[in-house]
Amino acid sequence: MSINVTNIKKKTIFFIISVLIVLSACVKNKTLKSTVSNLSALKYQKLVKKGNYYFDKQHLYGWRKSLGYYEQAYLLRKNNQLRDKIYLNLFFIALREREEGILNKKTYKNLNILEPFTKSKKQDYISVMLKDIKENPFLPPRGKKLKFLKKKELDLSLFDINNSAIDFYLYLKLLDYYTFDLNKNDKKMIEYFKKHNIYSLIKKYTLSFSSPFIYQKQSVLRLIKGGQEKYTDFAEIMLSYGQRKFRIRKYKEAKVLFKKVLELIPDYTKAINGLANISFFAVNN
Numbered sequence: 001m002s003i004n005v006t007n008i009k010k011k012t013i014f015f016i017i018s019v020l021i022v023l024s025a026c027v028k029n030k031t032l033k034s035t036v037s038n039l040s041a042l043k044y045q046k047l048v049k050k051g052n053y054y055f056d057k058q059h060l061y062g063w064r065k066s067l068g069y070y071e072q073a074y075l076l077r078k079n080n081q082l083r084d085k086i087y088l089n090l091f092f093i094a095l096r097e098r099e100e101g102i103l104n105k106k107t108y109k110n111l112n113i114l115e116p117f118t119k120s121k122k123q124d125y126i127s128v129m130l131k132d133i134k135e136n137p138f139l140p141p142r143g144k145k146l147k148f149l150k151k152k153e154l155d156l157s158l159f160d161i162n163n164s165a166i167d168f169y170l171y172l173k174l175l176d177y178y179t180f181d182l183n184k185n186d187k188k189m190i191e192y193f194k195k196h197n198i199y200s201l202i203k204k205y206t207l208s209f210s211s212p213f214i215y216q217k218q219s220v221l222r223l224i225k226g227g228q229e230k231y232t233d234f235a236e237i238m239l240s241y242g243q244r245k246f247r248i249r250k251y252k253e254a255k256v257l258f259k260k261v262l263e264l265i266p267d268y269t270k271a272i273n274g275l276a277n278i279s280f281f282a283v284n285n
Contacts, residue, residue, distance in 0.1 A: 040076055047073035048082070055089060058166060060096045061235050061264040063089055067110075084123065087114055088170075091126050094133050095173065100236070101139060101269045108134055122158040126170075129177050148178045156196060165205050172198075235264040235271075242274055251278050 051069035054062040070086045094107050111130070132146045159171040176182045180189040193199050231237045242257030255278050261271035 044073050044076045057233070059234050059236055060093065060100070061233050063093045067093065083114065088126070090114065091130050094130060098133055098137055098139060102267055103137055104267060121155060125154065125174050129174060146177055152178050154178055161201060168201055168205060233264060235261045235268060239268065239271055242271065246274060246277065251281060254278060
């Protein structure tokens, strides 16, 4: 009888120990999962933060860099908000590449993979223009612009033009596509600009040297003192300085600037052509 009691005690102790081991393993596993989840969340936040840093630079090199960080973050945590940001990022890249004569098939491949996206009126505006860019990736002779077939007004309430330089830049690009030719000061456009305080906002963002407006006009570029030192990752500015040096026959200085451009944007056709022109003049002189 005493033997049976002893066996029962042993079995009970063994059972209790087994249960404790299992419970301990479950707790450790839960803690491990929680730690992994926390690390993943931290990594996601860091990637998005880095992406935002480069996105806010608002130039081609910055948008290409931000895209890389956003895509890494998206692999960790897929969500509509980040996907829409990636879509906008790609739209700006496609727009700038077209304006600068750069054909990058990867941009359009990424856009095709990303669609469909969260539907909204604002994104509908972007997607229609983007489709036109895809079908016409190069600027035709004499820089003929993309234009929507029928003029239509945009819903201004969708854009925070008073507080966001990037929203204002996007709004003007879409306005130029859908409603007006911003290079022609017709009466309707002047009235519209006055009504919505557009002229004052252009002055505000230009004088603050907000990036999207720096490369819009050569006259603005000339206002920047020490621009090539201040904006070392701004390929568009580097290119402008290089072209200026080339025009005044300072070929060595132009060559250095064109090379800096290509370190940032290796497929920047205008910089490649700039170096080719320098080589041509060097041989012929």
